Amino acid sequence: MKMTYREAIRQAMHEALAADPRVFLMGEDVGKYGGTYACSKGFLEEFGPERIRDTPLSELGFVGAGIGAALGGLRPIVEVMTVNFSLLALDQIVNTAAALRHMSGGQFSVPLVLRMATGAGRQLAAQHSHSLENWYAHIPGIKVLAPATIADARGMLGPALADPDPVVIFEHAQLYNLECELPGDWQCDIASAALRRAGTDISLITYGGSLPKALAAADQLAAESINVEVIDLRVLRPLDTATIAASLRKTHKAVVVDEGWKSGSLAAEVMARILEDCFFDLDAPVARVCSEEVPIPYAKHMEEAALPQVPKIVAAVKQVLGK
């Protein structure tokens, strides 16, 4: 069945709400408005205002309330409109949700799912275009997911809700309109990276909104007889280092693609893991394509120049291959 990424998210939430009375959804404009990205359209009518809760503009408050509700026996899905606004709730996520299990000596788990849109590409400028996945991936105590395919959009929420600890799900805003066939085997884990395209010459390692760009670059390079392997990290914390290492042992070269800014990026972490685990497998220095170190500008040509793009990925691959 063909469906959009948006519809896949919607179906996953619908299934969870229908299956488990402890599950409820809250966030800004999830109800009457139908969700900023229309992921909860029709839910208010179907599940009622007790379980589809429109919140005031109070990110710290309702994310914290989600943590409390999770401790109190419910299974909240809390939607923060975008990662940009999640900064207002960062204290509750980092200082409470992520730390509670450990600082209570293992007495309390926080089964919270936090969903948020991320990423640039729509000319929304510096306050609406952040890719801060890596800030979250830095924090012990939470799991961080980045569904980049229709199947993952459909499949990741179930295991996230079943997880006893907080899980943050990043939905790249550019992916919502992505449409393709939902495979029959969309069920998935939230532990492993995925091989999206097998290849032998070089590994392109990426996640989220950059996956379609990496795949497009691989297509383009195939036309020049360069055989690219594409790894989708999927789970940004904990990182599946084994899948990355297995790929490197095959290709011996890698380029990491990450929409985050280069300094202190997830790409930097992946490169460090490669150096730790695969140094002697490498035939060339590892390269990366990240966002330029500038707040995302409004003008279209400037925004495009600031972000990873297919030609930049192609160029980086060729450079590593010495072509």
Place this chain on the structure above:
Amino acid sequence: MTVPYAKDFAQKLLFDMLRIRRMEEKCAELYGEQKIRGFLHLYIGEEACAVGALHALAAEDNIVATYREHGHALVRGVSMNAIMAEMFGKSAGCSSGRGGSMHLFDAATRFFGGNAIVGGGLPLAAGFALADKLQGKQRVTACFFGEGAMAEGAFHESMNLAALWQLPVLFCCENNLYAMGTALARSEAQTDLCAKAGSYGVPTLKADGMDIVAVHEAMKLAARHVRDGLGPFFLELQTYRFRAHSMFDPELYRDKAEVEEWKTRGPLHTFSARLKAEGKLTEEEFLALDAQANAEVQASVDFAEAAPWEPVEDLLKDVHTP
């Protein structure tokens, strides 16, 4: 009540509302043509607020606004050319094309944005006021925000700081009843916004935001209070946005009839009718003002179209101060 202003000033107020209206109608059109991209939050219906309020302020005052700030920027004195070029993403724009619709800035008119984080401007405004107080300047910092922002912690923290330190800041809430799709009563336990603000011991006032005279008089009073060193002030302007929240909003959350009802109170036609009834405006004068506004809009579009694109090599400019 008769309009308590001489003909010239009354017509000036009307003209500024017309300029905003015509500029934004054009922006909506240009959005359809993809000349303007990103988010575009129109102020149509709310013009009396910015025009009435900003005409009560002085050139040395500070203005802090939100992403729905085209009107505020224009009335404050940012040229329509610079605003339109910004919307086009050209370097001739008031934020060099880096900010777009939500981030209009202009140092010359002390227009400090253009903040797209709801509630983000309030602490900043308190800080401006602190700087003025410590430096003994008799300046007002006017901070505009929607009622949705009053649910944020930033609102409470800023009100408390401003009241505690008796800062010269004028909090101006444009209550258009909806924060995106969320109606006031569905997001605030206390829907009397003045009662909420007043709990910090800050004097408050409500005014009809569809009536430019009411807005202007209220703002004069509020600004006087702040300028006289009597501490912060909270002004609620009761208004309504006629258009969708942004260009992406399907408007599932409100009745068409409600919108139509509010449109009967539209600030432009009600004020021009009043002026005509009082002999302060003829139909010919109205048409001339409208034509002048439209000409300014067309000139700004021509300017923006003709302006060059910033070279991509300059991408990393203005991240740090050289």
